[in-house]
Amino acid sequence: MxxxxxxxxxxxxxxxxxxxxxxxxxxxxxxxxxxxxxxxxxxxxxxxxxxxxxxxxxxxxxxxxxxxxxxxxxxxxxxxxxxxxxxxxxxxxxxxxxxxxxxxxxxxxxxxxxxxxxxxxxxxxxxxxxxxxxxxxxxxxxxxxxxxxxxxxxxxxxxxIGCAVTTGAGTIFNVAKLTPGETVAVIGCGGVGLATVNAAKIAGAGRIIAADPVPEKRALAEKLGATDTIDPLADDAAKQIVELTKGGVDHAIEAVGRPASGVLAVKALRRGGTATILGMMPLDHQVGLGAMDLLSGKKLQGAFMGxxxxxxxxxxxxxxxxxxxxxxxxxxxxxxxxxxxxxxxxxxxxxxxxxxxxxxx
Missing domain, CATH: 3.90.180.10 (Medium-chain alcohol dehydrogenases, catalytic domain)
Structure with missing residues (x-):
């Protein structure tokens, strides 16, 4: 063969x-x-x-x-x-x-x-x-x-479905266990991120913010259910998400594997929100929460294959x-x-x- x-x-x-x-x-x-x-x-x-x-x-x-x-x-x-x-x-x-x-x-x-x-x-x-x-x-x-x-x-x-969709949709359904009406930010709109956006729409998310530096991918995310899109490379990307949702999102999904995207996921959270890292980060990289994040009840988790x-x-x-x-x-x-x-x-x-x-x- x-x-x-x-x-x-x-x-x-x-x-x-x-x-x-x-x-x-x-x-x-x-x-x-x-x-x-x-x-x-x-x-x-x-x-x-x-x-x-x-x-x-x-x-x-x-x-x-x-x-x-x-x-x-x-x-x-x-x-x-x-x-x-x-x-x-x-x-x-x-x-x-x-x-x-x-x-x-x-x-x-x-x-x-x-x-x-x-x-x-x-x-x-x-x-x-x-x-x-x-x-x-x-x-x-x-x-x-x-x-x-x-x-x-x-x-x-x-x-x-064997990887991208199982990972993205599984994160919404199995890991985040999204409640209809909750807000979601998806950082990275490749196959996994787009599947996450689509699944958030299916699950009834109240607002879905898709972040990707490529305009064509942001447009595709809107087609799949994103209510808003931003450029994650903008200096005020986290501020934009917080302002759009009047305090931050309930769930931030990192779907690209860039350290800066993990930081953005945490910054985009509202009090009590949860950041989920899907992307394959560099092996020596660590993602963390600050003291004020912990005092605000924010949570950080990984998810393998949704x-x-x-x-x-x-x-x-x-x-x-x-x-x-x-x-x-x-x-x-x-x-x-x-x-x-x-x-x-x-x-x-x-x-x-x-x-x-x-x-x-």
């Missing part, structure tokens, strides 16, 4: 051939139909976050089940599925207390000494990134890394799209072939596009 390999950090991806092993008892082989280009992949490609190499990136995908292992019960050949990087074991402390996204998934990976899931043609092992490695014509994953969806769902749109329960959440998000509530058509800016993956990431670096989705024949 064709795949895009990351051979070394800071280098372009290389298109080459790879092989998948046969599915183990609880594994699923999936024909990849579409995969979104996520900024998280770029962190690994640029070396900001470490990962064993060579590897195949890609973690925001949808496809069709080709084969299943002997013990798989959740999907069958022919099913349309969305994959999710937060593979869960189902029996650890986090899983049994309903925090499946925090499961470290040790049982969902092959044990030491077992044949690798992915190899080159010569048998050299290839590291699987984030349980998936979706920049390839096929994937071999644990059954708890995918979920069956409605076959009427277009898979190029379904792919972005605290999802993806076997339940992803089909619901698919239903939202099919019912016309979730606007994925606006979030997906373009579709590209595998061979244009490097161009897609270069475009991402400019910050001008929402989401590029790779499609496979």
């Amino acid at each position: 064709k795949a895009a390999f990351l051979e070394a950090a800071g280098q372009p991806l290389v298109i080459g051939e790879a092989r998948l092993d046969d599915p183990g008892p609880r594994e699923v082989r999936i024909r990849t139909v579409a995969c979104g280009l996520c900024h998280s992949d770029l962190h690994f490609i640029e070396g900001t976050y470490p990962h064993p190499m060579p590897c195949i990136p890609g973690h925001e995908a949808a496809g069709i089940v080709e084969a299943v292992g002997s013990e798989v019960r959740t999907v069958k050949p022919g099913d349309a599925v969305v994959t999710c990087l937060s593979a869960f074991c189902g029996h650890c402390e986090f899983c049994v207390t309903g925090r499946m996204a925090l499961c470290q998934g040790g049982d969902t990976r092959r044990p030491k000494g077992a044949p690798p899931r992915i190899t080159r043609d010569d048998g050299t092992p290839v590291a699987q990134m984030l349980n998936l490695s979706a920049f390839a014509e096929e994937m071999l994953v644990h059954e708890h890394a995918c979920v069956r969806i409605d076959p009427d769902m277009p898979l190029d749109k379904a792919a972005v 605290a999802n329960r993806f076997p339940v959440d992803i089909p619901r998000l698919v239903d939202f799209y099919l019912r016309g509530l979730l606007d994925l058509d606006s979030i997906v800016a373009e579709t590209i072939p595998l061979e244009q993956v490097n161009e897609g990431f270069e475009k991402m670096k400019t910050g001008e596009a929402a989401r590029s989705v790779m499609v496979f024949n």
Whole structure:
């Protein structure tokens, strides 16, 4: 099968051939139909976050089940599925207390000494990134890394549900638990931020302020439900949010991974408000609250993948799209072939596009 390999950090991806092993008892082989280009992949490609190499990136995908292992019960050949990087074991402390996204998934990976899931043609092992490695014509994953969806769902749109939409919408529904009428500021209007804006509208937020330095993304945020937009690079960005909401927002969602955006999220809060950090900050960076923030009852939290329960959440998000509530058509800016993956990431670096989705024949 064709795949895009990351051979070394800071280098372009290389298109080459790879092989998948046969599915183990609880594994699923999936024909990849579409995969979104996520900024998280770029962190690994640029070396900001470490990962064993060579590897195949890609973690925001949808496809069709080709084969299943002997013990798989959740999907069958022919099913349309969305994959999710937060593979869960189902029996650890986090899983049994309903925090499946925090499961470290040790049982969902092959044990030491077992044949690798992915190899080159010569048998050299290839590291699987984030349980998936979706920049390839096929994937071999644990059954708890995918979920069956409605076959009427277009898979190029379904792919972005696997990360961007699950993260953004999950933050509104599962983490913030937004009450209708509350105010929200979303800082960063890439795929995750736009999904957050759209979910805040679905949840009935009273005012939704979207902050992004790119005018086109601010316009897109308005299309998806933002009531107001600002440029977060403006010197008075926090003041603008406070004035628009007469005291600050109930929820500030940082969705880009910039230290300055984390600071803005905290400054935009009203008394008792909560800032949630979604973006992948530099590994040595710390986000904090000042003494007056604490005395004002402000709260700061992180959220991984929208605290999802993806076997339940992803089909619901698919239903939202099919019912016309979730606007994925606006979030997906373009579709590209595998061979244009490097161009897609270069475009991402400019910050001008929402989401590029790779499609496979």
